[in-house]
Amino acid sequence: MVDSLAERRILLGVTGSIAAYKAVEVVRALKQRGADVIVVMTPAATHFVGPMTFSALSGRSVAVEQFPADGQAGEEHLDLARWAEIVAIVPATADIIGKMANGLADDLLSTFLLACEAPCCLAPAMNFRMLRHPAVQANLVRLVERGCRVIEPEYGRLADGEVGEGRLADLDRIVQVIADLADRRHDLDGRRVLVTAGPTVEPIDPVRFISNRSSGKMGYAIAEVARRRGAEVTLISGPTHLPAPAGVTLVRVRTAEEMRQRVWEHLPGQDAVIMAAAVADYRPQQAAVQKIKKREAALTLDLERTTDILSEVAARRPPVLVGFAVETHDGLAYARKKLVEKHLDMVVYNDVTVEGAGFEVDTNIVTLIHRDGREEDLP
Ligand SMILES: Cc1cc2nc3c(=O)[nH]c(=O)nc-3n(C[C@H](O)[C@H](O)[C@H](O)COP(=O)(O)O)c2cc1C
Structure with missing residues (x-):
């Protein structure tokens, strides 16, 4: 059977969570299964992992800036929105979840997300107090209702040493969800x-x-x-x-x-x-x-x-x-x-x-x- 990820165009959004380094392994796994991956990082994410790492693994340049330093006006967010067949945000901060739920667009990733109609999943990672905040919970529900697949975070020891729910989901599970979204089967049409x-x-x-x-x-x-x-x-x-x-x-x-x-x-x-x-x-x-x-x-x-x-x-x-x-x-x-x-x-x-x-x-x-x-x- 052909791998559902083979030759699929996947845009991986990486945001400013301490778990950003784990997204490196997700890129590796997607590439190993034959996917074409472009990574878009928020400026905050670059404080945790360098774009170079993602660029080397994906074989493509990493997009970060909405307004490039060379002053060249581009429409990268729209080009990327047309390119992407599947979108995955790994890890997803409370901030990007809030922006997505409310339609805000103040950097390249969030602007791209508003313009893109491809199926989307996101894997939240944050301290358990942030995760259980009513605003974050309400935003997640809103995204699920809109068709975005939320890969539930796990319970365990968090980066700050506290124990609770909020740890990034297991990487195999994240890759599996992305593969499911990439699955083109429409064998139940009309059923x-x-x-x-x-x-x-x-x-x-x-x-x-x-x-x-x-x-x-x-x-x-x-x-x-x-x-x-x-x-x-x-x-x-x-x-x-x-x-x-x-x-x-x-x-x-x-x-x-x-x-x-x-x-x-x-x-x-x-x-x-x-x-x-x-x-x-x-x-x-x-x-x-x-x-x-x-x-x-x-x-x-x-x-x-x-x-x-x-x-x-x-x-x-x-x-x-x-x-x-x-x-x-x-x-x-x-x-x-x-x-x-x-x-x-x-x-x-x-x-x-x-x-x-x-x-x-x-x-x-x-x-x-x-x-x-x-x-x-x-x-
Ligand atoms: C050391 C450190 C770790 C952080 N980890 C997280 C995190 O795991 N989840 C989260 O939602 N925010 C975390 N934050 C806060 C975000 O980086 C901050 O809200 C930022 O504005 C997110 O921007 P972005 O969503 O554009 O990437 C962390 C901040 C710092 C300084």
Whole structure:
């Protein structure tokens, strides 16, 4: 298979974060995979890494100045905007995130970004206090809603010695996201895909509920990729903290029963149904109308089964139906059984006891079990 990065024109924006030196490795990896890379640095970024380093690795001159010292009026930002097929900002400072979200253009990189219509991703890196500032968070949400892919920073020791969220994402992940953006496949053009995601919450009383640890990340990622490959995507999601992926119709629900109803509404005409939501199997028989008071005695909750949405959908025989199996023991055997009993085309089996797999992480380790018996491990 041809590498999606081969011969693609990638503009890498480097901004003034202490993590700027890591962008050097990203350029190396992109070049190794055959991409053509131009680096644009902000003036602040040049305090951290010299343009010479990027120039030597990319084999192209590095653009920094909006107004060159020789007084030659150029339109470099527009030339670059026409040239770039994919844009990646690595690392992205709070400053450039703010400029992008608000349409400011006071240097070459930010001016270029306003003029460029190519798909864009950015990898924030900053101190955790900066990252959690409401202004930065609001700017990131705005960019995601506009279709910019944000490569979430990681938790760990930061350059200033503090520990928190804000460390530049793993370099392999950054390169993978850029490769995904470069993927030209449009094999889902004209197709309709329904995805479910996240947990459901089942009320016990007005202030309490039963739920599970699903973050929704898997379903949201699937919806985003299906959209990028051309599908018309409906995402039915339980409560999550994730912004709606751009271009996807997002339907928010809370309980298993609400999810069931919305799935039924949207099911007709779907080409594929991918059910990644972690739907409650049980709910309190009766949610109390008023908050249950604390007493000395133990409290027993009577639970009843929820309706199995996957089985109901399977009975309607959509052209492609994919289920998920999350287990902590004997999972593979259970997943194979689920495939047969529920007449699925594929089960994604997820052993949540493995590090790097399961809930609330950005990575996963799964086995795909196909109807024809094929099994594929995705490490
Ligand atoms: C040593 C040092 C490290 C910095 N690291 C970061 C950082 O990791 N993330 C960030 O958002 N800003 C960081 N800053 C602040 C930015 O450099 C500053 O906001 C600058 O104006 C960003 O400009 P630019 O977005 O045009 O590159 C740092 C500043 C200094 C002096």
